[in-house]
Amino acid sequence: MDKFRMIFQFFQSNQESFMNGICGIMALASTQMYSAFDFNCPCLPQFNMAYGLGILLVPPFILFLLGFVLNNNISMLAEEWRRPQGQRGKDPAVLRYMFCSMAQRAMIAPAVWVSVTLLDGKCITCAFCTSVPVETLSNASYPLLSQEEIQRVLARIPCKEIYNGQELIANEVAIRYLRCISQALGWCFVLLMTTLAFLVRSLRPCFSQAAFLKSRYWSHYIDIERKLFDETCAEHARSFAKVCIQQFFESMSTDLVAAHCHLPRKASADAGEASKKLLGITDQGTMNMALKSWHRCKPPLHLHPPALPSGNGWAGEGQPPMHPSAPRRETAAYYSLV
Amino acid sequence: MDRFRMIFQYFQSNSESVMNGICGLLALASVKMYTCFDFSCPCLPQYNMAYGLGIMFVPPVILFLCGLILNRQSLVMLDEWRRPRGHRKKDPAVIRYMFSSIMQRAMVAPVVWIIITLLDGKCLICAFSGSMDPEKFVGFASITPVQLEQLLAKVPCKDDELMRNNTSRKAVSRYLRCWSQALGWSILLILIIAAFLARWLRPCFNQATLLQTRHWSNYIDIEQKIFEETCCEHSRLFAHKCILHFFESMQQEIKLHSFNLPREGERDEGEEDLLRGITDQDQVNKLLKTWYYEKPPLDVS
Secondary structure, eight states, X not given: OHHHHHHHHHHHHTHHHHHXXXXXXXXXXXXXXXXXXXXXXXXXXXXXXXXXXXXXXXXXXXXXXXXXXXOTTHHHHHHHHHSXXXXXXXXXXXXXXXXXXXXXXXXXXXXXXXXXXXXXXXXXXXXXXXXXXXXXXXXXXXXXXXXXXXXXXXXXXXXXXXOOOTTTSOHHHHHHHHHHHHHHHHHHHHHHHHHHHHHHHHHHHHHOHHHHHHHHHHXXXXXXXXXXXXXXXXXXXHHXXXXXXXXXXXXXXXXXXXXXXXXXXXXXXXTHHHHHHHTTOOSHHHXXXXXXXXXXXXXXXXXXXXXXXXXXXXXXXXXXXXXXXOOSOOOOOOOXXX | OHHHHHHHHHHHHTHHHHHHHHHHHHHHHHXXXXXXXXXXXXXXXXTHHHHHHHHHHHHHHHHHHHHHHHOHHHHHHHHHHHSOOTTSOOOHHHHHHHHHHHHHHHHHHHHHHHHHHHHHOHHHHHHHGGGOOGGGSGGGTTSOHHHHHHHHHTTTOTTSTTTTTOHHHHHHHHHHHHHHHHHHHHHHHHHHHHHHHHHHHGGGSOHHHHHHHHXXXXXXXXXXXXXXXXXXXXXXXXXXXXXXXXXXXXXXXXXXXXXXXXXXXXXXXXXXXXXXXXXXXXXXXXXXXXXXXXXXXXXXX
């Protein structure tokens, strides 16, 4: 038990580092996903922008939600938020702390996806190739084309194999331009995120350190209390089940003895231990009946006090039970979900 | 378990080595980021300088901020700086020591980035190819200024059709790279000499004060860690007691309200304790419902 308690303590005091680990794994997963993803710009004027911006913005949203789903504290937050007040007041500061720390961790993987996408440049190139400044980038003499023609030609910029506007704008020039803009946006985004993170982290001790320590303590407390309660309930369920099953076997044994109307001999003292474990069932037929009865008619969820002394067999001189044992032929006994 | 405790203790007593480890990891991350980053100079007159210098200076700022964020000691220092005086005096020397050690560690990754950028040369070539003096290079000497600007801006792009076999482009490129690498190596040399002198000359000045400040700065760090550990331990015991009280109060309530009083049976004491008097489906349901609807107050006196 000491061993489990120490492991428990280690994870509790390092719950933050455990959550940080999951956060880091998700960030790595996000970069891996991006490199595995086969980006295919449609190269059509109406679809480029939607595709490019979709790839830029939809996966981060999914990763953000996934960050919440994988965080097992979300159910704790929901429970604490929705529980009736009862005898214990609710502290909104604790709820805010829990939500903020979960949201911060969930934001990391989406931010990594957006940065990697912008620094790579394919999405922005695809989305904005039709908005390239033709006048500044075009070759000295370019054929006069209608607006739609120009749009169609520009839309093919990301697809080098089918690009047919080399006289209008050289493909490499346009791609370099767009990629430069994309990378500049990417670095600015990363700088902005890092600055925000730095400000959040460094301004907090300057303003509300005492309130922060309080919220952090009680948020850990709620988590530990929930885990201990589950542990205690599991222990209780185990003991309950053990006693219930023991009583079942005892009552089976009494039944069989009453039905066969013969008193078993008192077991000798040396075989006492082993026969105790057999719970009064000593042959195949009896065992089969016990198993059938267990399946067809489970005992009620009510641990009555034992009707017999701890020996096996009905000893007539024993005290009869103070209360009759609960009826055994009940049907539809249900189990509550602990 | 002893092993976990020992690892935990090791990290507690060696926060300096943990921070050095993080600093080294950030420096490696900076190298990796540079090699993974696909540098592509726009080769346009107005954009080259901004792009080149941007790539040289913006990531170091990001790495510096990351170095400050990832360093646990920065929070400890801020805490110590902003705390009310209370019963404990504040020593500005300790805060200064912590600040300078945090800054030194945070500066490593940005400096690594800048030096790698300079030694590689692409950033400087991109940024300054447009500012070259055309007289020095044969191929650019006799063309109109507008065309010159365009051509010089395209120097960093080797694969551009205009520049593909241009020998003057290679000359400009080599010239700028030479300057870039010279700058890189000089900065590296100056920094290493500065670090060497600082480390070597420091024991000559104020060694006793330094030992004191270092001791107290480690102390503050360890004290905070132990406080957090004790709080966790305390909240665990508090929760344990709270739950036990809850089960006892449930047991008492059941005894008051129910009519079948459980007889003192011959069950083991062990099982009896674990069941805590709750021996019925309804009792268990009631217990769980009460736990949700009426959590016990936070008071275990």
